[in-house]
Amino acid sequence: MTAIKFRNTEQRLSSAIAEARASLQGETVTLRQLLAAVGEQGILVACALMASPFLLPVTVPLMSWIFGIPMLLIGTAVVLNRLPWMPARVVDRELPGDTIRLVMDKVVGWAERVEHLIKPRWLSLSSTSVINVLNGLLILHNVVLLMAPLPLVPFANTLPAMAIVLLAIGMAERDGLVIVLGYLMTLVSTLYIGVLMALVILLGLNFDTALETLRGWWG
Numbered sequence: 001m002t003a004i005k006f007r008n009t010e011q012r013l014s015s016a017i018a019e020a021r022a023s024l025q026g027e028t029v030t031l032r033q034l035l036a037a038v039g040e041q042g043i044l045v046a047c048a049l050m051a052s053p054f055l056l057p058v059t060v061p062l063m064s065w066i067f068g069i070p071m072l073l074i075g076t077a078v079v080l081n082r083l084p085w086m087p088a089r090v091v092d093r094e095l096p097g098d099t100i101r102l103v104m105d106k107v108v109g110w111a112e113r114v115e116h117l118i119k120p121r122w123l124s125l126s127s128t129s130v131i132n133v134l135n136g137l138l139i140l141h142n143v144v145l146l147m148a149p150l151p152l153v154p155f156a157n158t159l160p161a162m163a164i165v166l167l168a169i170g171m172a173e174r175d176g177l178v179i180v181l182g183y184l185m186t187l188v189s190t191l192y193i194g195v196l197m198a199l200v201i202l203l204g205l206n207f208d209t210a211l212e213t214l215r216g217w218w219g
Contacts, residue, residue: 014111016041021104028094041172045107047074047139048168054146054161064157068147071164075143078136078171081129118169122176132171135179138186139167145193156196159189 020037035043050067125131145160163185170178 014108014115017045017104017111018108021101021108024097024100024104027097029097029100030092030094032092034095034100043074043077044168044172045111047071048165048172049107051146051161051164051168054157055165064147068143071143071146072140074168075136075140078139079133080136081132115173118173118175118178120174122180123174125176125179126171126174135167135171135182138182139164142167142186142189145189148193148197156193159185159192163189 020042023037024033047070050071053063053067126135142160142163146157146164148156163182166178166182166185170176170180170182
């Protein structure tokens with residue numbers, strides 16, 4: 001496994017991704033090469049991008065599993081400060097180089113547009129292994145909440161997704177203020193999902209009937 005470290009706070013995310021993009025040449029790029037190039041900042045941005053579709057009030061049920069499993073791997077990588085083990089056939093699989101570079105160009109453009117709002121500050125919230133383990137555990141916690149079996153219940157996906165985006169972007173840019181907002185959103189999403197799950201239990205053991213009741217409250 002390869003250890004992954006936080007970049008220098010003087011280098012903005014857009015320039016870090018641009019450097020990674022420039023290092024990936026050739027017609028094909030393996031996942032191993034891509035992960036080595038983007039490092040922890042890159043996979044955190046990928047986590048935020050995967051969580052962003054859930055910012056809509058209601059999402060497609062299976063989507064939480066499709067995107068949830070990769071986000072669980074990213075959260076695990078943050079907790080362990082290492083890329084999680086994956087089979088060689090996965091990490092050495094060749095991907096189209098032009099497509100990868102195009103996606104990275106778009107990420108650079110997105111980062112440049114938001115960097116005037118997000119910047120390194122309150123560095124104690126992203127500067128030690130202990131705090132980063134906590135941040136990674138909170139990402140994992142929110143991914144589990146996002147994957148909770150509450151399909152089509154308003155905000156059941158949205159609130160944990162907001163927490164994931166805030167935590168991932170805050171860590172990627174070492175912005176402690178954004179990380180704190182991620183903590184607060186984690187608390188809100190935990191309370192909300194916890195109450196919904198408790199209501200499902202209290203309303204009876206018929207899970208489908210309980211879900212229909214909850215959706216009717218938002219009618």
